[in-house]
Amino acid sequence: MIFPPHLLQLTKLFHIGFNFITADNIPEPNWRTNRKYPLNKGEFLKLYSDNLSLLGVSFGDKTRYAMLDIDIDSPYHPQNDPQAYARLLSTLEQIELVCPVPIRSSHSGGIHLYYFFPRPVSTFRIAALIRVTLINAKFPIKNGQIEIFPNTKAYSSDKSKPSYYKAHRLPLQPDSGACLLDQWGDELICAANLTDEGKLGMFLAEADRSAAANDIQWIESKFEWAYNLFKKQIAKYQHHSSKYSEVAQEWKENLELSFDIGWTDYHQTNELLPLFICYGIVFEGLEDKQELFNWVHQKIIATRGYQEYCRHQHEIERKIWDWVNGTIDNQYYVKYCGFPPRCGITPHQLVARLNPHKSQINLHNQTVAQAALERIKAAVAAILELPAQVSGRIDAIKTKAKELFGISVSTHTLNKHRAVWHPTRYQPDPISEIQAVVNETLLVCDKSEIDLDYLAGADPNPTAPASFAIAPPLDRPEPISHQQIESIECERLEENQIAQIQAQPESDRTPSIYEAFITELTPLLDLGFFPVPEVAISPDLQTSSHSYHENLSTSSSDFLNSESPLESILQRRISANEPKLESESESELEFVSTYSGSHIEPLETVSATKAHRSVVEIAQDLRANILAIDDELLREFLDHPQCEAIELTIELANKLVAARTREPIQAVVADLTRCQKIDLWRVLGVEERAAVEALMAPPTPVSPDRAIENKEPMLTKGAVVRTLTGLIGVVQHVFQSVTKPFVVHHAEIGRTILYGIEDLRLAN
Incomplete structure (x- = not known):
């Protein structure tokens, strides 16, 4: 077999002996070290010419070249930092190592930087010279950044266990991804179309040019200096x-x-x-x-x-x-x-x-499951008409849950709770049904719709309506919450449970959650646990808040002086020979009998009357989306039986937010009941609550920064208006203190839109 002369010349440059490495020709080769026998020229030429194999060699006592390996991810690679690469070459020029021959080593993109010499030199001393020079220039010598071949191997005095120089792959092997590079690290265009033999010939020509350019005598003159410095500073750290x-x-x-x-x-x-x-x-x-x-x-x-x-x-x-x-x-x-x-x-x-500690029960799974169930219930309650088909209901519940909470529920979770939504497996909750009736009763407690004569008990023996269906008794020994009020328990507790509740002191039956909520708000809004100081309303608030305070104080005083609607329900139940449960005092039920009843979670009613969301919930949504209120929310607001109460609540919340001192806040809440203050607090956002808390914290009042403007609308309800785009509509409602106060319905397009005063003109 005849080999090309370039391959034979290659055997003169590289060491052929022990400690050679081989690998399969793949992008990420797994190198194998062979120290059992020395490499010979025949095997060298065979493995180098094989397209399926890769070959690497080590060094002997003498070498005719030195090489630096720069990884593709190294900060000194020319693609990553050309200036650092140039500084590396300049550092090597200081020891007369010039005219490098750069090649791309493999498909990975790393660079092998060869320096050739006209005659063989001491392997260890050239390695020490390069290493000392780079360390003095603060170049890190480590894998992945810069490696020196030959390396400064460790000394071994045991002849049976000699130390070896590191081996490296040979340059420009067939199909290895190697190629010739220019001085900037880019592939040589003139060598791109050459054959493997042609590339090897160009590499050998560059090697001869590099050997002729390097001053070997000057380099060898620095060997002793580098070797002594290496032994003094580095060798003692490296010798095995x-x-x-x-x-x-x-x-x-x-x-x-x-x-x-x-x-x-x-x-x-x-x-x-x-x-x-x-x-x-x-x-x-x-x-x-x-x-x-x-x-x-x-x-x-x-x-x-x-x-x-x-x-x-x-x-x-x-x-x-x-x-x-x-x-x-x-x-x-x-x-x-x-x-x-x-x-x-x-x-x-x-x-x-x-001291073993008792293991704590992880309630995370139970909490997540309960939260998913609550989302399903809320989504079902928010859907006005559930689809008849099961698949349709599943899709509707998922969509509504995503809309309400920002997170949907899985089909698997829905199947686990079919009793909540399934058309054939639905099991109504008796507590929810009765509480829905109570919610409907509490929703009419606003002055605009409350019938004081009816609540006063005009009919001493009224007949309970059909909607007040009695639910079967439940065995629930736990204390009742603020949502399970005594008027509901009287129809489903057994006699021994009633006696147990009556025997408890009133303080024991007060819900702990409510107590914590009241305690938190007491120093902030003065919920009646201590006398409210007489504070006059500031002039900038009198105009906007006079009508609301007048209506609110009148309705709250008349309502509290009259018979409670819960007492009316109890009287109806008692007249129907239902088991009697001693009710709480009027003051203890005050937090239930509010103008909105918003502390009771809205549940789906069993009566024919359509259920509405509470005043607080709608007020929260309107304030949160005041700049872009959708049609569905507007329709819900306009159709709500307590539309005026919602608007008054929003106005009062805006006054709290606009306040700049303690006096306006105290004036706003002076005539409010305890529960009205809680509902008003719930309408505010987190940042708004923080602002109110900051105002209430200082002991002395601070002058307000600015007055609240009360702009009276120029257009009234029922007016026919024209928009700037030419649409004709009718004003259905006018807010008092929002950016776009006019709710206009356009019959021609079937939409209800919010407008500002500058967007509307009276139609001719």
Whole structure:
């Protein structure tokens, strides 16, 4: 078999002997080291020419080249930082290494930078010269950034276990992804279309040019200087010792090289201190704290860059002691091949075994499941008409849940709770049905719709309407909540349960959640636990709040002086020979009998009357979406039986938000009942509540920054208006204190839209 002359010339440049490596020709080869027999020329030429194999060689005592391996991810790769790459070449030129031959090593994109010599030179001394030069220039010599071939191998005095130089892959092997590069690291255009033999010939020609350009005599004159400096500063860190394993020796070398580099910038003290502590304990055997401190302190202050970059010099002793105490006390390191003083378990584990804690029950899954069930119930209650088909209901519930909560429910979860929504497996909740009736009764407690004569008990023996169907009794020994009021319990508790409730003191039957809520709001809105000081309404609030306060105070006073609607329900039940439950005092039911009843969660009613959301919920939605109220919310607001109460609630909330001192806030809430204040607080957002809290916190009032403007609308309800775009509509409602107060219905397009005063004109 006849080989091309270029291949034969290649055998003269590279070492053929022991410690060669081979691998399959794949993008990420798995290299195998062969030290059992030396490589010969025949195998060299065969493996190099094989498209399916890769070959790499090591070094002997003499070499005719040196090579730097720069990884594709290295900060010194020309694609990543051309200036750093140029600085690397300039550093090598200082030792007369010029005219490099760069090639792309493989498909990965790394660079092999070759320097050739006219005659063989000492392998170890050229490696020491390059290494010392790069270290002095602060280039890191490590895998993944810059590797030097030949490397400064460790010395071995044992002839039976010789040390070897690192091996590297040969250049420009067929189908290996290698190619010739120019001085900027780009592929040579002139060599792109050459054959493998042509590329190899160009590489050998560049090698001859590089060998002729390098001054070998000047380079060899620097060998002794570099070798002595290497032995003095680096070799003692790198030589293998029989008492260290290969892994431990590598660990030791890495630490020593880090010490040699030292500080290169600020903010590195806490990175270097633990390295010195580690080295002192593991490799110096310093287990006494004082000895370790003295050794670390001596090394630290003598490390390169300490005086220039370390900003902890005034407290370096304290920081060293902190690291020494923490490391030794926690037994992070021990002397090399030593045994840590452990008894099998740590003190913390021993204490944990002697004092076992009761395992806490993880209620996360139950909480998530309950939250999913509540979302399903809320979605079902929000859908006006459920589809008849099961699949349609599932899609509708998922869509509504996503709309309400921002998170949907899975089909699997819906199937687990079919009793809530399934057309054939639906099981109504008796508590929800009765409570829905109570909600409907409480919703009419506003002055505009309450019938005081009816609540006063004009008919002493009224007949309970059909909507007040009695639910079967339930065995529930738990205390009732603020949503399960006594008027509901009287029809489903057994006699022994009634006696148990009557025997409890009134304070025990007060819901804890409500008490916590009241306690939280007491110092903020003065909910009646202490006298409200007489504060006059500021002039800027009198015009806008006079009518609301007048209506609100009248309705609340008349309502509280009259018979409670819950008492009317109790009287109806009693007249029908239902079991009687002693009701709470009027003051204790005051939080139920509000102008909106919004503290009761709206549930689907069993009566023929259509259920409406509470005043607080609609007011919250209107204030949150005041700039873009959708048609459905507007329609719900206009059709609500307490439309005026919603608007008054929004106005009152806006007055609280616009207040700049304590006096306007106290004036706004002065005539409100305890529950009205709670409902008003719920309407406010988180940031608005924080602003009110900040105003109520100072002990002395502060003058308001600005007055609240009360602009009377120029257009009234029922007026026919024309928009700027020419649409004709009818004003259905006028808000009092919003940016776009006019609710206009356009019959020609079938939409209801919000407008500002500047957007409308009276139609002729």
